Structures are given as C-alpha cells and as structure tokens.
Amino acid sequence: MKKIVIVVILASVILTTAVAMAGCSDRVVLNVFNWGEYIDESLIDRFEDETGIKVNYKTYDTNETLLAKLEAGGVSYDVVFPSDYAISEMIKSDMLLPIDFSNVPNFRYIDERFKNREYDPENMYSVPYFWGTIGILYNRNMVDDPVDSWNILWNEKYKGKILMKKDVRDSMGIALKVLGYSMNSTNDAELQEAKELLVRQKDLINGYYGDEIKDMIANGDAAMGVTYSGDFMDLYWDESTDFSYIGYGVPKEGTNLWFDAMVIPKGSKHKAEAEMFINFMLDPEIAFQNSNEVGYTSPNTEALQRMREESPEVFELPAYWPDDSIVQLSEVYIDLGEYKTIYNQIWMEVRIE
C-alpha cells in the first residue's frame, strides 16, 4: 500500500514534468481556432507537410465564446473564423491585424460579389471562408404551396406547424423583409410595423426555436421553419438517411447572407505564417476539397467551377446556390449600434405579448 502510493506520486510528478516540457520546440506553431467540424482535417496535415509549420488546431462552438476568449487576453491565436457581425465588432474594437494581400495572391479567386461586403467595407481584415443564406426549411409532404416567399410563414393553412427562430435579428429581419424594408433598419416606424407583424404571427406559429428546428422538421413535428442553408446541406449530405422529402426555399424578397471569414487577431505572433495558411486555404484545389468535405458553398470561383463539373446537381439547390437576383436583394447584418437595445426591447415585447 505504501509502495503503491509512492509509485503513484512519482508517476504524477514525472507525467506533469513531461507534459510541461513537451511545449518547448523550435518549429513555428500556428494557433488556428475554428468552428467545430468546419474543415477537412487532412488539409491541416497537408499544410504541415508542405510548409513545415506545425498547426495547433482547436475548435469553438459560437462567435460569442470566440470573442470572449479573444477579449480576455492571455491567448495568442493566429487565424480565427468569425461570422460577419463578429468581424464588424472586432474591427470596431481594434482586435484585428490588417492582412497584407501581397502575401495572399489567391484572394483573386474569391467571387467579386463577396468582396468588400458590409462587415469589412474596404476588405482589409478578412477573407471569406464559407457563405450561405437564411431560408425556409420545409417538409414536402406537408407543404403543397411553392416556398418562395417569406409570406408563407404567415399562411393560415399551416397554423401550428410553423417554426420561427429565437434569434432577434433573424425574426425582426424577416418581418422587415416581408414589409419591403431593410433588415438593418433603424427607422422607428418601420420597426413598429415589423413588431405588429410578428405579434400577428404568434397565433400561427408553434414557437420560437434554435438549433432544434432542423430535427423537428425532419421528424414531421412541423411543416416549415427558418434555418440556415447549412442546416439543409447537412441533411442533404447525410448518406445514410433519405431526406429527399425535405426542401429549402430562399424567398424572392431577399434574405440574410451570412459569411464566415478568416481573420488574424491582434495577438498573433506569426502573421506571415498566418497569411500563408489563409493563402493555402484559397488555393483552388484545396478550396474545392474543403468545400466538398464540409458541404457548404465556397466563395472561391475556381472551387465552384470544379464543383459544377463534378456535382452539377448540387447547383440546383437554393440552399447551395441561390439565384443571383435573390443574392443582390439580400443583406448582411450590420452592427446596429445603439439600436441594438431597441431591437432587443421590441423583441422582448413580441415574446411577452
């Protein structure tokens, strides 16, 4: 018994020292922080082999946790992948390093429509990674009307089988779009109209939900709901179950475009290597492989071209390739500044009434 205790204590001391020492090395280590399951992991190995730079790849679940970690300090990440609104917040708080695009020549492959977007107007800090839309996920067996307008969410026929998103920007944005206003509106009259529209909808909906919407529609618990295009793509790419009875419509009034992009936070100690990594991800073959594995739409024109050759059927899906006319009418969320509290106030009133 005494011997076991001594052995255990010795082992712990050795283990702790070993792990502490393991951190010391001369190779450059790039700290990459991304969403969970948002990359083809073999590409990380390939980058390491081709450049000799070691990649320490970690993951997070939401933009908020990413921001919390970066703002707290004490950490030094080299490449992170925030969403559009998070990027505009980070630019405002001066948390990003401007990218030296002479080190990222592959940026020329990015679709012109996705450069200089609202969250980074001079495109100094970010490089788009994946993009998509918000739309209506629906069960074909339960919906016989065409799903091409936000109005269907107010259709009496589907009372009790409609799911709206818990998110304040998404729900307010949809109501504003139905009325023909901007999703970033700061006009009090318009916001009041949107509020009344949402209140009128309350009788018709099953409730306000988050990530469960996808599962509820797949199970037949609801006929339609608001989701990201990515949710549809996840169901589409699931080879083991037949989800052909699920559809996704992008309303013709226009919708919200979301972007996840690569940025370099201020604490980075290896900016040149970070730019190498970004450039690597933009390489046509790499971008194609990545987009193929993750299943979302790439902003890289060469990757899209190859995707068209290999899987043309996927371009028929509005979730993967929305019509350009709709993309032109769609907006990226911008920071509302002081109107953030007003939106939250209105949303709270909608939820309570």
Add this chain to the structure above:
Amino acid sequence: MKKTAKRIYMGLVFLFLYAPIILLIVYSFNSSKSRGQWGGFTLKWYAELLQDRQIKEALYFTILIAVLATIISTIFGTLAAIGIHNMKRFPRSLSLNINNLPVLNPDIVTGVALMTLFITANLQLGFASMLIAHIVFCTPYVILAVLPKLRQLNRHLAEAAMDLGAKPSYALRKVIIPQITPGIVSGALIAFTLSIDDFVISFFTAGTQVTNLSILIYSMAKRGVKPSINALSTIMFLTVLVLLLLINKKSDKGEELLL
C-alpha cells in the same frame, strides 16, 4: 404485493436514470447520423474514433488532468480536512465558509476569476493553468467528503498511539488515515468525476495549447455532435462500469477497501 410494487418503482427509477445512456450506446452502432432514425448496425464510428486526431488529443488531456488533479487535490484536501478538524471553533467555521465559496459559486464566476488571476500573474494559459484550476475546484469537495469521517473518529486513538511512542507522522499514517479512508476514496471519486465533466472553468483557463473532451463536444454544437462521440461515451461508460464492478467484487469478498 407490496414487494412487487417496490420492485417496479425501483425499476422505473433506474430506467429513468439509464435510458439516455442506453439510447446513446444503441446509437453508437447506428449507421445513420440522424438522431431519429435507425440506419443499420455498424462499427464505423468506433473505427473513426481511433483515427480522429482531435478526439484522441482531447481524451489524452481530459484523463491526464483528471488523474493529476484528483491525486493532488485529494492529498491537499485530506491534509486540509485534518487541519480544519483540529482547529478551534472560530477558525474552523471561518475556514469552512471560505471552503464553501468555490462550491457555491457558479462555474463561470470561478472560471473567469481564475483566468483573470493567471493573466495578472503573467502565467501563460496552458496545461499548468488548467491543472491548477481543476485542483482549485476539486479540493473543497475532497475536504467536504473527508470531514464527516474525521468527526466520527475516536480522537483519543491518535493520542494513545503517540503516548505509546509513535511519532505524529506515524500516528497520522497508521492510525488516522486508515480510518478515514472511505471518506478519502469518495472525495477522490467526486474530484475525478468533476474534473472529467468540467467545461466552463476549463474553457477559460485552457489557453491555446490544451483542450478537453467537454470543450471539444461543446464546439460540435453548431453542426451536430459527431457519432464517434457516442462511441467514445460508450467506451467510457463501459470502462467505469467494469471498474465499479471490480471494486465492489473485491469488497464483497470481505477485503478492506484499499486505495
């Protein structure tokens, strides 16, 4: 009649407790990723588990930190409990109140507080900071587990041992510790469970280099948890089950429960 009713009730309670875990185990063999439909029996998630670099790394850190934190916090906690037990009334209740702070505090407060402390002290966030954080939140539970056993001790035994010529450290090792061993063991088990389970505190004190299973699984929230996590959970559950059965079998045979 009453006995059957009791059995049925107990069965229902166990069903309620274990149904989710059983479902998890069943789905670890499901070839469909969907949580609603059965696609056929497969072992591919277990194969994928063995190849997944991220999961293996997370598992390594989770177990390493859990084992180290348990050992260190058990030693600290036991010694602290013995010290607290021997204090006079006022210092004792003061110490106990301070001890209860990490227990009562929400995890996020403890996590952010520790992170701020480390950053202020210029300690690079990484393995050391996460280990220290785990020791910090595990030790109070060990103290709480050992103290009741100390109270049940016959306090004259240690005195008697020393009267007979034992040095205090000998009395500690041979008289006190063997009697409070059940408390130490349950304290160690609580510490281990808490450490493996922890997300919030680990997340804020991990830095860029280390991670653990909870952090990894939470990061899968956006795109859906990988089925290989079901496989991993099944393996962990079965390991713990086997260990518990072995430990219980040993004590059934009449042998004392040793560390």
